[in-house]
Amino acid sequence: MGSPTLTPATARRTGVVTGLGVVAPTGTSTADHWDAVLAGRSGIREITRFDASVYPVRHAGTIPEFESRTRVPDRLVPQTDRWTHFGLAAAEEALADADVDPAGLPEYEMAVVTASSSGGVEFGQREMESLYQHGPSWVSVYQSIAWFYAATTGQISIRHGMRGTCGVLCGEQAGGLDAIGQGRRLLRQGTRLVVTGGTDASLGPYGLVSQLRSGCVSTVDDPETAYLPFDRLPHGHLPGEGGAMVVVETEESASARGAGRGYGTVLGYAAGFDQSTTTGRPPVLARVIRQALDDARLDPSDVDVVFADAAGEHRRDRVESAALAEVLGPGAVPVTAPKTLTGRLLAGGAALDVATALLSLRDQVIPPTHGPIRLSPDHEIDLVQDEPREVPLRHALVVARGYAGFTGALVLGRGDRTR
Template sequence: MSGSGMPVVTGLGVVAPTGMGTETHWEATLAGKSGIGPITRFDASGYPVRVAGQVPGFVAGEQLPSRLIRETDHWTHMGLAAAEAALADAGVVPAELPEYEMAVVTSSSSGGTEFGQHEMERLYLNGPSWVGAYQSIAWFYAATTGQVSIRHGMRGPCGVICCEQAGGLDAVGQARRLVRRGSRVVVTGGTDASLCPYGLVAQLSSGKLSGVDDPERAYLPFDAAATGYVPGEGGAMLIVEDAASARERGATVYGRVAGYAAGFDPAPGSDRPPALRRTIERALADAEVGPPEVDAVFADASGNPGDDLAEARAITQVFGPRGVPVTAPKTLTGRLYGGGAALDVATALLALRDDVIPATAGPARLAPGCDIDLVLGQPRDGELRTVLVLARGYGGFNAALVLKK
């Protein structure tokens, strides 16, 4: 199958600290109800980071067959549940479509760290014969893509993008490319779940996590008191398909994937500027929209002073000082790595649907140099037709996605 393809999003599946289900997440986001709290998945009392965004009420046994639970990591469990919800939301029945016209491309950052930790414990405590065969695949970055593909009989192009937080936008960008090349339906997005001792220690090595124990003060992007970010688990899966196909099915369309670009920062110490400004400009050009047409920006919002200042400068260089409303609803969930940008895309599409920009919970006093119009306090109503979603990944990855009503 081939075609020009206008990619649109017709289904959303959310598994997030703000709640299970798209509407639950959206209601919590608009209400400013945080999903960040003390880590309960393990005893974190001896660690320098003790708060995180955890998905409430997620029981894998209520979502998946027991065989899949034994063979896969918690991250994949959530990805499978989110994909199932997104397909149902879009009204897509995979069994009714040609298997080679359905594709899967997801974002992954840490892989199956919790599964891997348990297998390493068995190795060290009991010996090699105690290590399960599924260790070879459950940790692997492409595990969720593979399991979604197998579970729903999707045998078209399948892949995984590993660009940390930026990967969620890169996956949607790749989904758009696949639709333009003829794929009828693409399951895309991402989840992450690295709230285990092994996973948390790996995250601490970046030096970017907040050590503040107060859930309301731990993650304050763009704020003068910012100390880093809070980790989290979960994410979102989306159904991207050709607009003509969606119309034929009578599907509800959340929005159009209008523009996308990716970049990579120069090496530390280089005299070259960060790539984010150029990435934003290229995404807008790809969407054929100018800065005045953008109604809101969903920021990456690192929570680290240097990163926040660099992002704020990139935004103001493109849009002017306080030239566009900026929001970071991820302050309610923490940064979800491979799932974070995908959740931002889902939230931005809901904002387009309901003509409302959710507020950024937490920040109170912008840091010097962060001359942006950060939406604080209450959601901001107003007609939305075009939004920009930004994401950056550890090591220099950055991406920008333009969504249109």
């Protein structure tokens, strides 16, 4: 591939999402996930992958029904972490959904960009246990390729022969948006098709303890009330595992394959980083949302639904609702947080929100935020609760923030796919 030529047309080139793949606490396929989201079926369960009874958090968004043996090539099961298993399964579903046969396309014009926050943390813990209990020769050689953040990207790339510019983004809960933003950048530089998104699986003992250290995880022992974003008395969030992958291609590539405008288009993206609250500098979220809208060449009035970050901690919820009110107008646009059904999925969270937002645009319905949330008067937002809301939807805004300051916003436009 030669050096990219940035003509005005390619510099503005947008990405069409032609395929979705989901592995989440709400379902191990896109269809199952969307059914659960509309029906309000929660994927928050007791943690059963290990004995969590002595930990301060015993519930999480888990995927006990996911079977690596049936969803991942046999050779890759012992070589890769659970988070990579999720990524491989979601990528395969997304490619099949897009009706793409990578073998029939130029391998250097296809790329893989995923987000990861924890890497192969469960695999790593198992090998460390072997090291300390038995000695160095007991550590699997696959530790060398299983733990690191780029492992999922690499395995998807190898499996599907996608050898363009690949990469991994580590931005905690915002990483999924960053990956899709990077995917769109590649489309402007000569890549025709990108598998992008994010997954994480950090619900082993070490992974859970790592998350507890943030101080943001809810220790309320009732799965129904532990995670109540925008509530008068929020307690933090519950963690979860899983995520989503999407196939994004240039408009030329999508239309040449008869995929039309797919589920929708990635119209705008922006990212920023918050300074520590001790610096007194204001949060960047409002600015990032404005930049994403500018990038999409849209006005605030063009946004019909917001998929919120929904931190579940009062100060951070307040920052989000204030930014939305500032840019879009107080209570002007419906806001929802389906992640109340899954917990916060680290790198998988924003990727799953993007998939859910695209399904929302496809079916012209906003899924509700789950749980007995008593909306705090501090939040001037129109929070969609209890029932799905059917309204005309042209554009969706997805907001994501990661621990320590990662901030992202992505604007999606409606496609023409009907199912």
